[in-house]
Amino acid sequence: xxEGVFHFARPEWLFALLGIIPVLAWLxxxxxxxxxxxxxxxxxEHLLPHLVGIRELSVNERWSRFIRWALLWLFLIVAxxxxxxxxKDIQAFSPTNDLVVLMDISRSMNVADTPPSRLAxxxxxxxxxxxxxxxxxxxxxxFATVPHVISPITEDSQSILAALPAVTSELAxxxxxxxxxxxxxxxxxxxxxxxxxxxxxxxxxxxDFVEPGLxxxxxxxxxxxxxxxxxxxxxxxxxxxxxxxxxxxxxxDNNGKVIESKLxxxxxxxxxxxGGGQYLEADFRDQDSRRILDLSSIDSGTPSQTQEKTRxxxxxxxxxxxxxLLLLLPYFRVVAPGKQTP
Numbered sequence: 589x590x591e592g593v594f595h596f597a598r599p600e601w602l603f604a605l606l607g608i609i610p611v612l613a614w615l616x617x618x619x620x621x622x623x624x625x626x627x628x629x630x631x632x633e634h635l636l637p638h639l640v641g642i643r644e645l646s647v648n649e650r651w652s653r654f655i656r657w658a659l660l661w662l663f664l665i666v667a668x669x670x671x672x673x674x675x676k677d678i679q680a681f682s683p684t685n686d687l688v689v690l691m692d693i694s695r696s697m698n699v700a701d702t703p704p705s706r707l708a709x710x711x712x713x714x715x716x717x718x719x720x721x722x723x724x725x726x727x728x729x730x731f732a733t734v735p736h737v738i739s740p741i742t743e744d745s746q747s748i749l750a751a752l753p754a755v756t757s758e759l760a761x762x763x764x765x766x767x768x769x770x771x772x773x774x775x776x777x778x779x780x781x782x783x784x785x786x787x788x789x790x791x792x793x794x795x796d797f798v799e800p801g802l803x804x805x806x807x808x809x810x811x812x813x814x815x816x817x818x819x820x821x822x823x824x825x826x827x828x829x830x831x832x833x834x835x836x837x838x839x840x841d842n843n844g845k846v847i848e849s850k851l852x853x854x855x856x857x858x859x860x861x862x863g864g865g866q867y868l869e870a871d872f873r874d875q876d877s878r879r880i881l882d883l884s885s886i887d888s889g890t891p892s893q894t895q896e897k898t899r900x901x902x903x904x905x906x907x908x909x910x911x912x913l914l915l916l917l918p919y920f921r922v923v924a925p926g927k928q929t930p
Contacts, residue, residue, distance in 0.1 A: 597670030597901070604665045608658050615654050660915050667908040675901045685724045686741050686785045687884045688774040689714055692793035692821075693757050694732040694765040695839060696849035699794070701827040702870070710792045710821050711752050713870055716877035717790075718745040723885050725785075727777050731770035732760030741777055757832075765797035768805050778814065787814045788884040791859065792870075794822040795852030806862040816863025817883060818856040821870050826850030 596602065691714065697707040718726065727741035728748050736759055739748045771789065778787045789809070795818075806816055829839040829847045839847045853869075860867040866883060868876045 594671065594673040597672055597903070599669055601665055601669040604668075605662065608661060611654070611658075615650060656915060660912060663908045663912040663915070667905040667912070670903060670905055671908075672901045672903045672905075684785045685788070685885050686727070686778065687717075687724045687788045687790060688727045688729060688741065688777055689717070690735075690767070690770050690774060690789060690791045690793075691728065691730045691738075691755065692732070692765055692791075692797075693730045693755060693760055694796070695757055695760075695763055695829050695832070696765075696794055696796040697821070698757055698830045699822065699827040699849050700830075701823040701825060701851075702821060706794055706821040707755075707757065709870055711755060713792060713819060713821075713877060715749060715752060716874045717880065718748055720874060720877055721745060721881055724881065727774075729770055729773055729777075730755050730759060731766065731773075732757070733762040733764045733766050733769075734760070735766075735770040735773040737773065737777070765793070765799075767791070767793075767797060767799055767802060771805055771809060775809065775812075775814065786884075788865075789814060789816045789863070790880055790884075791816060791818045791856070792821060793818070793856065794849060795820065795856040795859075796822075796849045803858065803862050806859055810862065810864045814863075815865045815884075816860060817865035817880060818860040818863075818867045819870055819876065819880065820851055820853055820856050820867065822849070822851035824851055824853070 691710055693707060697710065698705050700706075702709045714728065725741050725743050726739070726745050726748060728738040728751075730736045730738050738751050738755060739745075774789050809816065826848050829849050831837060831839045841847055853867075857867045866879075868879060870876055
């Protein structure tokens with residue numbers, strides 16, 4: 589235990605103590621120039637309590653009430669400011685599980701067979717992963733024809749949440765999905781980090797792509813210790829593919845026929861099997877996200893020690909709550925009928 593200097597965690601709260609000054613000024617003004625109501629015209633001052641049921645407070649009563657409430661305000665504000673002293677430094681550790689999310693942002697992900705759209709559902713799945721995660725480092729790549737690194741592998745997952753709203757199909761200039769290029773980019777993210785960590789890839793897609801050598805690429809990654817899980821977005825019935833903004837409503841082939849897209853569940857299952865992982869289908873609940881986090885943490889090892897330390901302060905605000913409650917205690921006293929409230 590190291591001794592630290594006394595300070596406040598949130599000193600900006602202390603500015604609220606200035607609120608006592610205008611109250612004090614009003615009290616002084618009201619004592620020097622007490623306000624006379626219209627009742628003073630019709631009765632003597634000593635008869636007013638019997639006439640209107642109220643009485644003027646004496647100067648001593650006013651000051652005693654002010655001092656009591658000023659102390660209450662003082663204890664409350666100082667407690668909110670967070671007084672603290674003495675601390676200890678705790679060694680920080682880095683998780684040994686890395687997860688890279690590959691999100692398909694091709695045009696087929698705009699199909700609305702899973703309302704509001706497959707892509708919106710995919711963003712929700714990533715958000716659930718980030719919000720529920722407490723043991724993984726997560727990176728994210730959005731891909732269509734070209735992979736886009738949304739976030740490197742990091743413990744600061746808030747950067748992924750901040751970037752999610754901008755992950756749309758408009759990032760892809762050309763139509764199509766090149767999963768091999770995205771997986772190669774994920775391998776580069778892994779290789780730039782510690783090779784001692786467990787490495788997992790989560791593919792979020794409708795499986796609407798045809799690419800030669802895809803299974804071999806997944807098997808090669810498995811041989812390097814990279815596990816692939818797949819999360820299917822969409823339905824077997826599918827739906828029409830919306831066109832690019834500024835074009836016609838739906839995408840059509842050369843013959844003018846509307847292009848439709850369905851969830852290619854068999855392909856996603858084969859990819860997961862070849863990558864040593866599991867296939868899951870997205871749902872409205874968070875069970876799939878929890879399952880992915882559990883699968884990615886199965887080979888959890890001992891967290892690696894870092895050079896960073898976390899400082900834990902001993903908060904002392906609760907000491908001020910005792911006199912605060914003692915000052916409030918008389919106001920909760922039950923007054924017998926017919927007696928005056930103190």
